[in-house]
Amino acid sequence: MRILLPLLLLLGLPVQAATLKVAVAANFKSTLEQVVAAWEAQTGNRVQISAGATGALYTKILHGAPYDLFLAADDLRPAQLVAQGLASEETLSDYAVGVLAFWNPGGLADETTLTHWSSRLAMANPRTAPYGAAAEQAAQHLDILSKLKGKVVRGNNILHTFQYVQSGNAPAGLVSLAQLKAAGIPPQQYWLIPPQWHGSLTQQGVVLNRSAHPEEAGALLEFLLAQNELLSQAGYNIPDDH
Amino acid sequence: MKLELTLQGKLGEFGFDLELSLPLAGIVGLFGPSGVGKTSLFRALCGLERELPGRILLDGEVLQDSATETFVLPERRRIGVVFQDSRLFPHLTVRQNLKLARRQSMNPLFGIEELAEACRFTELLDQPAPALSAGQRQRVAIARALAASPRLLLLDEPLAALDLSSRQHLMGFLEEVSARIPMIFISHSVSETLHLCDPIITMSSGRIERIGSPETMGQYLPRRRGHGRVVRYDADSGELVLQLDEFAPDFQPRQTVGLVSDPAWLKGRG
């Protein structure tokens, strides 16, 4: 400690400050970065962000990846981690609700257009992405799936799906509102799918039990839960209990 | 058939200034020490050397003319080559090597069995090419070049790897074939050249030195090796009188001379 202390002072780090490792679903990364910038300035703590697919991050955590906080894109994986004793139940909370949108860059974006859609339509893979599952449910609700058989192109995640439409290879797709806002797409190009047409797109976060800084991690999650304005600007709905 | 050529320029650091105009019939000898450009001249003739500027005419046909950027590809020149390193196709048998060559000719002059017999490798016909010894390969390479029925054949030391009896046999065969296909022959052996070739061309560093019949050229060829017949020998005094052959070197009094009695390279000669 006699050697370590001056070394830390030399580096200009406050001795109390913690460095948090946060695993975040790729779709929420840019929003989290804004939140983290404010929190770091306020507390002096540091945050390292690892973004990835929710499923992949979950698997890594199962096998001992050293994260403090897990921000998933669904409300399944965090609960599973709690059930497996890898995350703390009292910190489990809904931090945002995703919004699914029908994006049609080349024409009208409304319910009628989607109902009568007959060319290629990009969606995320329902087996691997929550937005994919939601998109499939919405399509079932409109009863257009059988008509679109062979025309649905599936992105592995919601980012690929967005790229399919953005690059013009698919004329339209079911993507997330957050992506549309981040890319500055004009609102007349998209139509928000009513949330009751599909299952929950609630995103849950949880502090992991192997965290070395559980208090700081909990504080960051609390801080995130208070950012209602930022979240709705970014294209997320606010969970009911906020 | 007439060959006219003018080649002037450099290959790397080596300068050439070649001018030649001669009728091709029988076997023309090309003689000179290593590194004077004999092989490069061959390569230019058959079209494997593009970098040497100049003009080559065979039988009035322009094979190369740098002035008009004419260059006939080797496969269209019908000039056969027997390379120093026989270059058989290693994935084929001897027979397949000959067949492939023969197929390139519209009207082949020789049959495969005929060539195999003449060059004495009938028993090797179905061997894979890489299984042959250097001397056997060289014989097959000569036969393969003839199988394609070229209008002119270039031979680059084709007999170097052969033993004396095969060498003499093949010299006879080449002499006979040269009545139908003219040849140019590179050899380092003075006796081979003098026996087989007429006329003989000597080269020195990138230039043609002389052209002439074997009778007139004999004096210009370096004579380092000859043989002689013992006329008189006195074991007590050590005095030896020899009758030398026509290729033997000239000697000076007090010169040191090495002797080998009954050397291997003279076996079979009378």
Add this chain to the structure above:
Amino acid sequence: MTINPADLEALWITLKLAAISTALLLLVTPPLAWWLAHSRARWRPVVEALVALPLILPPTVLGFYLLLLFSPLYLPGQWIQALTGTTLAFSFSGLVVGSMIYSLPFVVQPLQSSFATLGRGELEAAATLGMNKWKRFHYVVFPMTRHSFVLAGMLGFAHTLGEFGVVLMIGGNIPGETQVIAIALFEHVEALDYASAHLLAGGLLLISLVLLLFIYVGMDRRKRAWGYW
């Protein structure tokens, strides 16, 4: 435990994709490999680097640029559409194009190195016997470098078999058209369906093993018959 029909279909598509891409590559790339092996052009290293690029470029990045290339919003995609009437993205033909680019270095490099070590001697001899360049390739170059064609085909096939990133981007995961085995496998793993994943992975392993065995046994026999390759 039986393999489900969708996975069987993915397997069939994968084998078809690997076979077609490899066959096309073996037809198209020998002249390129020959040029790379023998050209003294100053910009040859540039072409060589471009050919090797798929080795370094992350497949998803390659896939993303292919997506842009195929896009009807830009000129190349518009030409393709004018020429074929369809777009290449999300189609089997698109996957073939993508796989050919992706596996290009694996086919070109073995050919290039064997062409480079092929002596000029036999080719010069062939030329003086009257064979033009096509005949020289057919009768001399190809048989003498046959083993490298086998190797190139093998590598190209195997590499395409495991292709994932490019297909992920340009395939659109359409069952029966662009859903290859690596995608199906990935999907099973992501969906935590480990039983199907193991079955599929095991099947892929078995096919690859059998394939390699065939090739090695064949090579061995040839070696014994000829004493050389």
